[in-house]
Amino acid sequence: MAPTQYYYFTEQPYTGYDPAVQEEHPALRLTLPNSLYDSRLASELYNRYHDEYQVADEAGFDGIMINEHHTAPFCMQASINITGAVLAKITRRAKIIMLGNPLPVVDNPLRLAEELAMIDCISRGRLVSGVVRGGGVESLANNVNPAHNRERFEEAHDLIIAAWTRPGPFRWEGKHFQYRVVNPWALPLQKPHPPIMVPGTASPETVIWAAKHRYPYIVLGSFLEQTQELIQIYRETAEEVGYEMQPEHIGYLIRCFVSDTEEHAQEQGKNFFWQNGALNKQPREWMAPPGYATVNVAGIRRLRAVSRAFDSLAYEEAQKNYQVVIGTPDQVIEKLRYVRNLLGVGHMCLWSHDGYMTHQDTVRSIELFGKEVLPALRDDA
Amino acid sequence: MTTAAQAYQEERMALADTELYLLKGGEGRPLLVLHGVEGHEGWLPFHDALAAKATVYAPAHPGYGETARPEWLETIVHQAVFYHWFIERASLAGLDVVGFGIGGWIAAQMAVMCPQNLRRLVLVNAAGVRPRESDIFDIFIIPWKQVIERGFYDAEVCPEYHRLYGGEWQEFGGPREAGRTMSIRMCFRPFMYDSSLPGMLGKVTLPTLVVWGAGNHIIPPECGRLYQQAIPGATLHEIERCGHWPQFERAEELASVIQTFLAP
Incomplete structure (x- = not known):
């Protein structure tokens, strides 16, 4: 059994706007005016986040998890492949864990296959190529029909795998994608192809799809009880498909910040709610526009999309139910161990930076992970 | 006096890999009534008014309500093919067509495709044509309740609004979810228009009436003028103090305008 892997993650938040304006807008994505965006600050932030990735690489994280969102200040990565390409050059050891490319919103999946192959080659085989359907709002942001979301997800996936593994040239005549010639002269270093992972929050459809393909499924910070349901x-x-699920088939993303003192950690941990806990503030129907999911699933998604305002009580509760793990190394080791063992996951994505955490505090947290937290967790094996 | 409940019957017809659900009522020349974005809302007072002088066929389009979507049917053009198929199967060639919103777009496409099956055409607040001075309101990024309310000139005073939407509001799921899904499937991009349609409409030789709510905040009245300009000889009738759904807000007046136009 492979030992549990630990990955560093930040959303790469754009923190340069005044959260007070949030109240004036119905959503913190898609329609929040980009007149609030300062490119000079963004330039600084991108470079700072990349520096922190280097620290995480050197500190001993097994991988660096990255993601992609559109028209959203909570995540500056409009292209996961650009971050992936940067990581390929500035890090040495850590795997590049993409969770993931939103396949349905891509109009040219063959180009995606080429870009990912380049990243795998440039990184000398460190790519983990996750794929996602993307929330409904990503379909709106990229103007791709939500009713085609699942079909495009599955077809783009099949095409990318074929482009990587099937000798070209060959034709592709699909429902949503057609190519006269599939014959990329950029093929991944890892054979038969880079590992695939599938993250998700609630959709049983996606869990089933991942399990059928034997792809690791990473639960993105859902409540533990719900996570256990998804794992089940x-x-x-x-079992239906004919194999036994192993820890390496499942993972969990958890917010976790470490500091030298509990007091400082508690203060900094509030940054996980820097948008007043409203990261997903949006009209509920953006989560699942008509046609995005089966009607039953849509009902579940929409129900769970309801969020609550952030206050001290919510903060306490979030820690009590392990939505957020904050403290000194000893404190978080105990909690992370509990969560890992409870869920039996082989991948732990540690969401270790958010909001207004300073570079200094972020680096210190990463260092403490490397020196104390990760070694202790690994010793359990 | 016949009540609305007795004035129509339900029919189902196996057709084109699905089973078409429709309501039929009245007597006289056949009149096909094509519903709009959310789907079939049952037998309306508006249908009843029309049924005084015509045999009204009010189907649920494939993908809406009780008519399942055949796998092959993905677009407005496909809907138009489907309804010509229906006309031919039911031996109704020479019927009149009234279409609302998306249903109007289907009707216009039917007229382009095979006018021989049709006699006269009525387009009510029809989708399908891109406005130049403004945009068709994006109904897919706001809550549906707001879409519905925006569709009325004055929802509060409209009994049909309260009858249809006044109960427990179901934002997601429920009987209208299939219709919303089919609409998004067919009309998401480009949003609610076919840039080739005005060009094709030049081919339409049917007598055509275009009806628009002067207070339509979903599809701007400019689109009514564009339809009129595109279809040779078409007439435009605007209804004052009326939104996107005159069939709910101004049923009697709308039925009367249509009946006058359709009268032999």
Whole structure:
């Protein structure tokens, strides 16, 4: 059994706007006016976040998890492949864990296959190529029909795998994508192709799809109870397909900040709610526009999309139910160990920076992970 | 006096890999009534008014309500093919067509495609044509309740609004979700128009009436003028103090305007 892998993650938030304006807008994505965006600050932030990735690489994280969102201040990565390409050059050891490319919103998946192959080659085989459907709002942001979301996800996936593994040239005549010639002269270093992972928050459809493909499914910070339900769906699907689910098939993303003192950690941990806990503030129907999911699933998604305002009580509760893990190394080791063992996950994505955390505090947290937290967790194996 | 409940019957017809659900009522020349974005809302007072002088066929389009979507049917053009198929199967060639919103777009496409099956054409607040001075209001990024309210000139005073939408509001799921899904499937991009349609409409030789709510805040009245300009000989009738749904807000007046136009 492979030992649990630990990955560093930040959303790369754009923190340069005054959160007071949030109240004036119905959403913190898609329609929040980009007149609030300062490119000079963004330039500084991008470079700072890249510096921190280097620290995480040197500190001993097994991987660096990156993601992609559109028209959203909470995540500056409009292209996961650009961050991936940067990581390929500025890091040496850590895997590049993409969670993931939103396949349905891409109009040219063949180019995606080429870019990912380049990243795998340039990084000398460190790419983990996650794929996602993207929330409904990503379909709106990229103007791709939500009713085609799942079909495009599956077809783009099949095409990318074919482009990587099937000797070209060959034709592709699909429902959503057609190519006269598939014959990329950029092929991944890892054979038969880079590992695939699939993150998600709630959709059973996606868990089942991942399990059928034997792709690791990473639960993105859902409540532990709900996460256990999703893992159970994976386990049952695996049994139906004819294999036994292992820890390496499942992962969990958890907010976790470490500091030298509990007091400082507690203060800094509030940054995980820097948008007043409103990271996903949006009209609920953006999460799942008509046609995005089956009607039943849509109901579930929309129900769970309801968020609550952030206050001291919510902060306390978030720590009590392990939505956020904050403290000194000893404190977080105990909690992370509990969560890992409870869920039985082989991948732990540690969301270790957010909001207004300073570079200094972020680096210190990463260092403490490297020196104390990760070694202790690894010793359990 | 016949009540609305007795004035129509339900029919189902196996057709084109699905089963078409429709309501039929009245007597006289056949009149096909094509619904709009959310789907079939049952037998309306508006249907009843029309049924005084015509045999009204009010189907649920494939993908809406009780008519399942055949796998092949993805676009407005496909809907138009489907309804010509229906006309031919039911031996109704020479019927009149009234279409609302998306249903109007289907009707216009039917007229382009095979005018021989049709006699006269009525387009009510029809989608399908891109406005130049403004945009068709994006109904897919605001809550549906707001879409519905925006569709009325004055929802509060409209009994049909309260009858249809006044109960427990179901934002997601429910009987209208299939219709919303089919609409988004067919009309998401480009949003609610076909840039080739005005050019093709030049081919339409049917007598055509275009009806628009002067207070339509979903599809701007400019689109009514564009339809009129595109279809040779078409007439435009604007209804004052009326929004996107005259069939709910001004049923009697709308039925009367249509009946006058359709009268032999």
